[in-house]
Amino acid sequence: MEEKTVVILGATGSIGTQTVDVIKKISGFKVTGIAFGKNTEIAKKIMTELSVENYYSPTELGFGRRFTSYGDLVAYLEPDIVVSAITGFEGVKATLASIPFTKRLALATKESLVCAGRFVKNLCKKYGVELIPIDSEHSAIFQIIENSVEKIVLTASGGAVRDVPLEKLNSLKAEQVLKHPTWNMGGRITVDSATMVNKLFEVIEANELFGVPFENIDVKINPSSFVHGLVLLKDGTIKIHAGKPDMRVPIAYALTYPERRYENEKPRIEDFDLRLLDVEKERYPLFYFGLQYADSLEHRIALNAADEVAVEKFLAGKIDFKGIELVVKRVVENVDKDNFRIDNIEDVFFLDEISRKKALEEVEKIANS
Ligand SMILES: NC(=O)C1=CN([C@@H]2O[C@H](COP(=O)(O)OP(=O)(O)OC[C@H]3O[C@@H](n4cnc5c(N)ncnc54)[C@H](OP(=O)(O)O)[C@@H]3O)[C@@H](O)[C@H]2O)C=CC1
Ligand SMILES: CC(=O)[C@@H](O)[C@H](O)COP(=O)(O)O
Numbered sequence: 001m002e003e004k005t006v007v008i009l010g011a012t013g014s015i016g017t018q019t020v021d022v023i024k025k026i027s028g029f030k031v032t033g034i035a036f037g038k039n040t041e042i043a044k045k046i047m048t049e050l051s052v053e054n055y056y057s058p059t060e061l062g063f064g065r066r067f068t069s070y071g072d073l074v075a076y077l078e079p080d081i082v083v084s085a086i087t088g089f090e091g092v093k094a095t096l097a098s099i100p101f102t103k104r105l106a107l108a109t110k111e112s113l114v115c116a117g118r119f120v121k122n123l124c125k126k127y128g129v130e131l132i133p134i135d136s137e138h139s140a141i142f143q144i145i146e147n148s149v150e151k152i153v154l155t156a157s158g159g160a161v162r163d164v165p166l167e168k169l170n171s172l173k174a175e176q177v178l179k180h181p182t183w184n185m186g187g188r189i190t191v192d193s194a195t196m197v198n199k200l201f202e203v204i205e206a207n208e209l210f211g212v213p214f215e216n217i218d219v220k221i222n223p224s225s226f227v228h229g230l231v232l233l234k235d236g237t238i239k240i241h242a243g244k245p246d247m248r249v250p251i252a253y254a255l256t257y258p259e260r261r262y263e264n265e266k267p268r269i270e271d272f273d274l275r276l277l278d279v280e281k282e283r284y285p286l287f288y289f290g291l292q293y294a295d296s297l298e299h300r301i302a303l304n305a306a307d308e309v310a311v312e313k314f315l316a317g318k319i320d321f322k323g324i325e326l327v328v329k330r331v332v333e334n335v336d337k338d339n340f341r342i343d344n345i346e347d348v349f350f351l352d353e354i355s356r357k358k359a360l361e362e363v364e365k366i367a368n369s
């Protein structure tokens with residue numbers, strides 16, 4: 001069987017390195033290029049171990065062939081698969097730049113669908129590119145969905161704050177919020193799991209991927225993250241996708257689909273935790289705040305930008321946990337949808353930029369108050 005070529009965008013991150021793990025374990029895939037940021041040691045290790053010549057990074061490695069952009073790297077290599085796993089709006093840019101030059105987009109960067117869903121889908125349609133989700137809940141729904149859907153349920157762990165007394169939430173610091181109860185992930189998404197902005201993004205991602213109306217997308221907390229998603233059909237059938245939380249499984253599925261070739265340890269059915277709990281309004285205000293704007297692309301772009309800036313400043317110790325909520329709400333409520341509509345991708349980039357500037361101003365006000 002001919003090997004499928006793969007470019008990993010974000011190769012040095014949590015998803016990227018687990019993609020490398022998977023490709024080492026299952027035959028039939030050859031990594032021909034990677035993109036990364038500043039983790040040169042991890043990049044060098046990957047390129048040496050997998051004999052990868054080509055890379056894009058803002059950082060010079062001193063060996064291999066460096067390309068000047070994501071687009072140039074992917075256009076030159078024309079891989080069968082692009083694994084898109086760069087965080088934040090940078091990941092949106094990388095995703096959009098890569099689509100015209102590949103056959104399958106294995107998408108982890110959910111910000112792409114939050115900030116540019118219709119543009120990503122139009123590009124995939126124009127170039128005949130398969131869009132396969134890596135995000136664990138969306139991989140789950142992708143594997144079990146069929147016609148006659150009544151509703152879908154995405155699960156959440158509740159993040160690091162799920163058991164913290166409400167009165168202690170606001171003053172939480174980074175090290176406490178980074179202790180995710182069930183997954184080991186990058187910084188931003190781990191904080192987003194604690195505020196449940198991640199789950200807000202995932203509701204939007206599910207709407208973009210599967211076309212299920214927002215009112216038919218529920219979210220429940222499954223404390224063990226065993227249950228990844230459920231589909232309720234019109235005949236009353238409930239289909240559940242579950243398994244031990246391990247991102248290598250959805251990554252492998254996005255690579256091998258429609259086959260299932262990855263093998264993993266088998267959990268004991270008795271260990272399954274099937275509890276589905278409600279999402280507390282008081283504990284996760286940003287989740288409910290953001291849901292109001294889920295169908296407004298302008299507000300989604302501003303929310304992602306504000307959250308990205310606020311989380312970065314929270315992790316740097318400049319604002320406390322409550323500060324994230326304040327920054328996001330002030331920026332999003334400032335969006336003037338009547339006078340600014342997204343017509344093209346340049347508008348997306350522009351709104352992201354001005355939203356970041358506003359978020360930085362709000363961070364300064366909060367930090368100095
Ligand atoms: N981790 C997980 O389990 C899951 C992640 N996702 C999504 O996947 C994406 C990646 O998440 P995760 O792997 O956790 O993130 P990480 O922070 O672990 O990794 C981010 C990757 O992006 C690279 N990167 C960051 N900025 C730049 C830049 N300016 N130019 C080039 N590369 C850059 C980093 O490079 P470097 O480190 O070298 O600077 C790194 O390789 C996110 O959108 C997240 O929401 C979705 C579901 C689960
Ligand atoms: C592993 C994965 O898919 C993450 O998006 C995960 O869902 C984050 O954890 P939460 O469910 O707590 O947001």
Ligand SMILES: [Mn+2]
Nearest residue numbers: 135136137202
């Ligand atoms: Mn997820």
